[in-house]
Amino acid sequence: MSTYEIAVLGNGRVGGSLATALTRAGHRVTTADRTPGAAASAARTARIVINATPGAGSPQRLGALREELRGKILVDVSNATTDGPDGLPAGLLHPGSSLAELLQEALPETHVVKTLNTMLYPVMTAPATLTHPPTAFLSGENPQAKQTVREILTDLGWKNEWITDLGGIRTARATEAAILFVPHVIRSRGFEPFAISLSR
Template sequence: MTRIGILGTGRVGTNLARKLAAAGHHVTLGGRRLPDTDTPATPRVTFADHRTAVRTADIVINATPGDSSLDRLTDLRTELTGKILVDVSNATRDARDGLPGELCYPGSSLAEKLQAALPGTHVVKTLNTMLFMVMTAPESLAVPPTAYLSGNDEHAKRTVTALLGDLGWRSEQIEDLGDVTTARATEAMILVVPHILRRHGFEPFAVSLAR
């Protein structure tokens, strides 16, 4: 059993928490405010503030809004030292209709900024090229989706690959792109997402590799 801290209690964070808990991991959902109830909706899931969620975890998942992730996680530098940080967020500024607009870090990426700000942490970018429901149900799409990996540490990427397996991803669906600088490519894929959403609504989809 791995202790996993998930930062962010929105749809992405809670969806990942349920699936990882069902796979046997102990999950702590970290938020700025604790829920009104002390009883988690899912066994093996507890709630805490961000700092506690990181301090008690072996692996940390960043599911906070990407445009504020850098400031939030930099504040947790001490607690994140020596840990694997799985970054599933995209850093964009909202368009007028509330959908993703411009990139916050053109020519770079949130993952690169996090790695530079957290040199003692192993940042791995993944699962940021799909709607949140596909993250935990890759089998739900008619065409097998792709989960891309970007990160500097090979051991950390192997660990995250195993974690993806617990979420239902098969090895042939996981594409290791290389070091953390490759995250700028997958983060840029968010630019196509608002156009798809405007045409098709919030139907599950992923931006995948077909071959």
């Protein structure tokens, strides 16, 4: 197992739970809240940066870190949605495109890898607790970056056969659209861990 310097941007439930699990797995993890300069400072020394900030503001927020993210892997686990009156996601902010594509365009010298955006956050760090194995999808242009993210997922409890490499960054359109299931599943079944997965 390799040990990486990882910066987690966003200290909400998603960022917090990822940071805890990655630290426990032995990585050197820095977290950043939204205070000025925190993200830049955390990203500067990291090799891998995880975007766990709200997706709507991510292109602007991460676009400002172009220097800090140069040559690095940006793992984007967020979703860009419009919210309904109940606070649950109601629609896609970039239909016909995806947040991951926008990030890759804004950061051409960074390897963007989209993953873990098709599940409620508790599943990200505890996939084995579901009755049937969930799927973690990978989207990104750089095979080596995806291989590194696969390692990180393994550290989080993901078995290799639960990880499906969908292809280039454009395939994030599919996984980002899976957010459309979330409000309906929560309304019909309550807030219980689930993942939109591949049954084969």
